[in-house]
Amino acid sequence: MRGFYDALRKLGACARMMLIAAAAKQWKVAPNTCVAHDHAVHHEASGRSLGFGELAIAASKLPVPKDILLRPKAELLHVGKELPLLDGPAIVSGSAAFGADIVLPGMRTAIIARPPVVGGRATAHDATQALAVPGVRAVVPLPAPTPPFAFQPLGGIAVVADDTWSAMRGRAQLEITWAAGDNGEYDSETYRKTLLAAVGLPGVIVRQVGDVGAAMAGAAKQVEAVYHVPHLAHATMEPPVAVAEFHGQSCEVWASTQNPQASRSSVAKALGLDEENVTVHVTLLGGGFGRKSKPDYVVEAALLAKATGAPVRVQWTREDDIQHDYYHTVSTQRLVAGLDAEGKVVAWEHRTAYPPIGSTFSDTGLSAPGELQQGVLDVPLAIANVRAENCEARSHTDRLAALGGQHLSCVRGPELHRRDRGGA
Numbered sequence: 001m002r003g004f005y006d007a008l009r010k011l012g013a014c015a016r017m018m019l020i021a022a023a024a025k026q027w028k029v030a031p032n033t034c035v036a037h038d039h040a041v042h043h044e045a046s047g048r049s050l051g052f053g054e055l056a057i058a059a060s061k062l063p064v065p066k067d068i069l070l071r072p073k074a075e076l077l078h079v080g081k082e083l084p085l086l087d088g089p090a091i092v093s094g095s096a097a098f099g100a101d102i103v104l105p106g107m108r109t110a111i112i113a114r115p116p117v118v119g120g121r122a123t124a125h126d127a128t129q130a131l132a133v134p135g136v137r138a139v140v141p142l143p144a145p146t147p148p149f150a151f152q153p154l155g156g157i158a159v160v161a162d163d164t165w166s167a168m169r170g171r172a173q174l175e176i177t178w179a180a181g182d183n184g185e186y187d188s189e190t191y192r193k194t195l196l197a198a199v200g201l202p203g204v205i206v207r208q209v210g211d212v213g214a215a216m217a218g219a220a221k222q223v224e225a226v227y228h229v230p231h232l233a234h235a236t237m238e239p240p241v242a243v244a245e246f247h248g249q250s251c252e253v254w255a256s257t258q259n260p261q262a263s264r265s266s267v268a269k270a271l272g273l274d275e276e277n278v279t280v281h282v283t284l285l286g287g288g289f290g291r292k293s294k295p296d297y298v299v300e301a302a303l304l305a306k307a308t309g310a311p312v313r314v315q316w317t318r319e320d321d322i323q324h325d326y327y328h329t330v331s332t333q334r335l336v337a338g339l340d341a342e343g344k345v346v347a348w349e350h351r352t353a354y355p356p357i358g359s360t361f362s363d364t365g366l367s368a369p370g371e372l373q374q375g376v377l378d379v380p381l382a383i384a385n386v387r388a389e390n391c392e393a394r395s396h397t398d399r400l401a402a403l404g405g406q407h408l409s410c411v412r413g414p415e416l417h418r419r420d421r422g423g424a
Contacts, residue, residue, distance in 0.1 A: 013070050015059070022059035023050050087284065098286045099241035099256030104311040107243065108137055110304050111167035111315060113174055114156040114324055118149060119181040125157050129173035135166030139174070140307050142300065148361050151266070151294040154324060158300070160308055164315055188330065192228055195332035195393055198353040199226065203391035207377050210385035212338075215347035219338030227335075232328040238286025239321040244301035245311040250277040251302055256285045258293040266295040267302040291326055329354045338385075347385040350376055355395035 001008075016036045023041035024031040027048060034043050042049045073079075090096035115121055127139035138160040145152035159170035216222065242255035244267070251271055257263045260280040268275045285292055301314040316324075331354035338347030356371060376388045 009070055010068050013068050014065055016071075017065045017069065018059040018062050019052055019055050021062055022055045025062075026050070026055075026058070091284070096284050098238050098284045099243075099254070100238060100286075100313075100315065102243045102254040102283060102313065104243060104245060107311040107313055108160050108162060108308065109164045109167045109313045109315055110140075110158045110160045110301070111164070111171045111317065112142065112156050112158045112300060112320070113171050113176060114154040114320070115144075115178055115181075116323075117178070117180045117183050117186070118154065119145070119147065119183050120178050121155055121181065122157055122176050123179045124177040126175040127157075129175070130159055130170040133161070133166055133170040133173060135162040136170040137161055138308055139170070140304055142303060148359075150361055151262070151296050153296045153300045153303075158304055158314075160304060160312060167315070168317065188230060191330065192230075192332065195228070195330070195353045195391075196226065198391040198393060199332050199334035199351040201391065203351055203353070203389035205387060206372060206390045207386060207388040209383075209387075210347075212347050212349055212385045212387040215385040216336070216338040216349070219346055220341045221339045221343075222336060223339065224334070224336045227331075227333045229328075229331045231330050233322050233325040234287075234289045234291035234328075235322065235325070236285070236287035236289060236291055239316040239318055240292065240297035241313065241315050242298040242301040243311060243313045244298070244305040246271070246302065246305040246309070249273070250279070251305070252279045252281070253298055253302060254281045254283060255298045255301070256283045256288075256292055257295065257298060258285065258288045258290070259295065262293065263295040263298040266299050270299045271302055271306060294326055329356075345381065345383050348379065348381070348383045349387050349389070350379070351389045351391055352376060353391035353393045355393050359395040 017031075020031050020034045020036055020041050023043070024034050027034075027043055027046070029043055029045075033045060034041050036042070036052075040049045040051045041055060087096060113122075121144040122141065125139075125141070130136055130139050136159060140158045140160060142153060142155045142158055144155035157174055157176055159167045159174065161167035161170055238256060240256070242253060242257070242263075244251060244253045251267055251273060253263060253267060255263060257280065260282050264275055264278045264280045267273075267280075268278045271278075280298075297314055297316060301312055304312040304314065331352070333353070334349075334351040336347075336349040337345050340346050352372070372388065372390065379386060379388075
């Protein structure tokens with residue numbers, strides 16, 4: 001809202017005007033005789049109304065207005081006011097449906113042994129002992145992802161069983177040989193030293209105001225600090241979970257997802273279906289924080305439902321969630337301030353080095369302006385001489401990086417060979 005409030009107001013007003021125009025066209029009345037409120041367009045003179053859903057397709061075919069009329073502030077009934085927590089009573093009473101609450105007839109539960117290294121894959125596995133566990137129905141290899149990994153599932157070996165405990169016991173009995181791949185030597189402590197060395201050298205200048213070099217040379221005192229933030233997992237209250245049922249030419253999904261559109265597109269692509277043949281039902285999230293906008297766990301459920309011919313719930317354990325999360329990026333930052341004799345800041349130099357969001361999708365080591373506009377390019381201090389430098393940091397993991405949130409606690413969990421993809 002900080003960055004897009006005005007833009008969203010205009011988008012909403014534009015949609016409102018197009019919905020009104022569509023209704024007016026259908027009723028053959030002037031648009032200025034119609035009003036939009038409570039999810040519908042109303043023609044008060046005749047008492048007619050049409051819901052936004054009824055008008056959406058027709059409205060989308062109309063020209064986009066050039067002159068957008070915003071509602072007067074007096075008509076913004078909800079802005080700045082508390083709204084009722086509509087799902088609160090259901091959450092308190094226990095009747096709310098989260099991802100793990102979905103149960104379908106004949107449903108089975110899958111627990112997946114994923115590669116310990118991003119980009120790794122299983123070269124061999126022995127399912128004999130896993131299949132001997134009571135309740136285990138099948139052991140299914142999943143396809144390995146191809147770089148850039150984006151939001152693909154990691155692959156691995158799935159154990160499908162009658163219940164969660166049987167699936168967990170079955171996974172524990174799998175014998176798997178893993179090939180680590182290109183990221184097998186990744187070590188968080190070694191990488192910390194790499195980033196520290198990176199910010200010790202000049203980087204690409206992304207912001208320059210005044211003459212930092214001259215101001216720093218003439219400063220009465222210099223103060224320097226280096227900060228390092230390790231991988232930070234989202235650790236949502238409910239770990240990722242999704243249920244899928246494959247119907248041959250269509251697929252139905254129930255998931256605690258923040259992005260049903262991406263889930264639908266990714267499931268359709270994975271199964272070779274048209275998107276209109278994939279239906280996604282959204283449950284309560286159980287916490288998302290951006291992690292559940294990624295569709296990897298939803299695709300896992302869809303692939304296993306197709307492979308087994310039964311509805312499948314893919315359940316991530318807490319250990320899975322911490323080990324294979326889309327971690328907030330590891331980051332090292334070096335700041336140097338030049339002070340005058342009175343202690344006033346006269347020069348400011350800020351170097352950053354961290355694998356950026358873009359490296360999730362391509363081989364890039366430099367951050368994008370959108371990431372740096374969270375305290376680097378927009379330093380909110382009246383300093384006459386400012387220079388920000390972006391130092392290259394190549395990725396060995398699969399992540400979403402962002403500067404926002406890097407002031408959070410430096411929670412250090414299992415750091416070797418992990419997916420570093422946070423930033424929500």
